Amino acid sequence: MDIKTILPILEKNLDLIKIYNSKLVEKIINLQEITKPVEFLEAKSGDPVFSYDGMIIDDEIDPIDTAYQMFYKLNDNDEDNIYVIFGMGLGYVFKRFVQSCKGKIILFEPNIEILRLTLELVDFSEELTRNNVYVANSTKEMSELISMHFTYGIKIHSCALDFYQKTYSNIYQDIIRE
Numbered sequence: 001m002d003i004k005t006i007l008p009i010l011e012k013n014l015d016l017i018k019i020y021n022s023k024l025v026e027k028i029i030n031l032q033e034i035t036k037p038v039e040f041l042e043a044k045s046g047d048p049v050f051s052y053d054g055m056i057i058d059d060e061i062d063p064i065d066t067a068y069q070m071f072y073k074l075n076d077n078d079e080d081n082i083y084v085i086f087g088m089g090l091g092y093v094f095k096r097f098v099q100s101c102k103g104k105i106i107l108f109e110p111n112i113e114i115l116r117l118t119l120e121l122v123d124f125s126e127e128l129t130r131n132n133v134y135v136a137n138s139t140k141e142m143s144e145l146i147s148m149h150f151t152y153g154i155k156i157h158s159c160a161l162d163f164y165q166k167t168y169s170n171i172y173q174d175i176i177r178e
């Protein structure tokens with residue numbers, strides 16, 4: 001069966017990522033199944049969230065407000081900067097940064113299953129068509145993207161949801177140190 005006919009949102013998202021990261025697209029397409037339990041829930045705000053392996057990923061009170069707060073806490077929105085968003089969830093933080101950020105945005109999702117699931121469910125074609133937005137799944141891919149866009153004087157900022165800071169603390173600490 002053709003991926004185009006069964007997963008049109010995924011195909012749209014992958015077509016845009018493929019422009020700069022064909023290896024990631026190949027990894028996503030080759031993922032046969034989600035191996036951990038996933039449950040879809042509703043935040044207190046009424047927005048959808050999900051749990052992966054029993055842990056809620058996005059903010060369970062108000063994921064949209066949390067995304068807004070995370071962006072404005074940075075307090076340094078400059079077109080020369082690089083902003084690393086650590087983790088996708090359902091994309092609330094990613095969407096906020098794309099809507100408001102002047103600099104380069106690198107979405108780093110360390111969990112290929114979460115990345116695939118979200119790319120199947122949420123149409124990010126508007127966000128992914130922007131020429132300042134990139135998606136990575138490995139620290140190597142992320143480092144290559146940063147190297148490609150880094151010049152003297154550029155600041156690199158990062159942010160992450162609690163789920164990612166706790167679950168992937170070693171990787172997150174490495175990113176902060178870079």
